[in-house]
Amino acid sequence: MDLKGRDFLKLLDFTPEEITYLVDLAADLKDKKKKGILVDHMHRGKNIALIFEKTSTRTRCSFEVAAHDLGMGTTYLEPASSQIGKKESIADTARVLSGMFEGIEYRGFDQSIVEELAKYSKVPVWNGLTNEFHPTQMLADLLTIREHFGYLKGIKLAYMGDARYNMGNSYMVTCAKMGMHFVACTTEKYFPDAALVEQCKEIAAQTGGSITLTEDAMAGTKGADVVCTDVWVSMGEPDEVWAERIKELSPYQVNKTIMDNAGEQAIFMHCLPAFHDLNTKIGAEIAERFHITEMEVTDEVFESSQSLVFEEAENRMHTIKAVMAATLE
Ligand code: CP
Numbered sequence: 001m002d003l004k005g006r007d008f009l010k011l012l013d014f015t016p017e018e019i020t021y022l023v024d025l026a027a028d029l030k031d032k033k034k035k036g037i038l039v040d041h042m043h044r045g046k047n048i049a050l051i052f053e054k055t056s057t058r059t060r061c062s063f064e065v066a067a068h069d070l071g072m073g074t075t076y077l078e079p080a081s082s083q084i085g086k087k088e089s090i091a092d093t094a095r096v097l098s099g100m101f102e103g104i105e106y107r108g109f110d111q112s113i114v115e116e117l118a119k120y121s122k123v124p125v126w127n128g129l130t131n132e133f134h135p136t137q138m139l140a141d142l143l144t145i146r147e148h149f150g151y152l153k154g155i156k157l158a159y160m161g162d163a164r165y166n167m168g169n170s171y172m173v174t175c176a177k178m179g180m181h182f183v184a185c186t187t188e189k190y191f192p193d194a195a196l197v198e199q200c201k202e203i204a205a206q207t208g209g210s211i212t213l214t215e216d217a218m219a220g221t222k223g224a225d226v227v228c229t230d231v232w233v234s235m236g237e238p239d240e241v242w243a244e245r246i247k248e249l250s251p252y253q254v255n256k257t258i259m260d261n262a263g264e265q266a267i268f269m270h271c272l273p274a275f276h277d278l279n280t281k282i283g284a285e286i287a288e289r290f291h292i293t294e295m296e297v298t299d300e301v302f303e304s305s306q307s308l309v310f311e312e313a314e315n316r317m318h319t320i321k322a323v324m325a326a327t328l329e
């Protein structure tokens, strides 16, 4: 398998075999890390640029730690300290950075931006989250699911909440590619884009997976192996949408009733950050405005033994390391 020079923009661009190769490589790199086997010879002396137009804890730390482990240097560009999009176009930025760095990570808004960056870049571009997709998160989730169950094909994954944004779209694509059964449980308004649903159904028909969209949370989560969700309001969305999201998505909260309905085998996953208590500024503000103490997931589920969210978070680093190790020339 040779992925050298490839961009990593969305899983739609990769075959199931290529995705499996990246998950296998991540598992191997994780094993090496645990055993203290250094891999800093792999890309020693190279440098990568990390462009973040939205905030991050996991993705930024994963890229920085993984790059360091591979022997590379990193430069972090935050929105306020770079010219991107304000004084300099994406195309010009790509050509400038290509001359100094061996790889570029981009987190920001429209998928078209990261696609344009990749078009003009001479070095691999990695998508660290856009409005539409979060592909590095998907590799971490696949590794976590495979570590837990031992396989991916045939796994039933039920996604609760806002299914038409980066996490919902990405899970649907991932399940289709890997022969898994994806169920979006939400109101019709939050179903993924119809064209993407059709595309995923066609892929799933080839891999043995399936795509289901339902408003019935109990039917959708029945017997699910993985129950997952995401924040109800994503980065970059206006504050004004909180009221409607709470009203419309509360019936799709992941709570004990849902986990019991899924069954004892079910695990809970969340890309994080999650609103499961009042220990955040926004969580406390929302509690005051709307009189709710938990949102997309209850604290009981988040803290339960079925919850694998911190294993999932750690796997961000191992999988991002695999993406860089595989695609860098
Ligand atoms: N899951 C995830 O992407 O987290 P960050 O926003 O902290 O990077």
Ligand code: NVA
Pocket: 129, 165, 166, 167, 230, 231, 233, 234, 235, 271, 272, 273
């Ligand atoms: N949907 C969330 C994911 C965060 C990792 C967001 O875009 O804010």
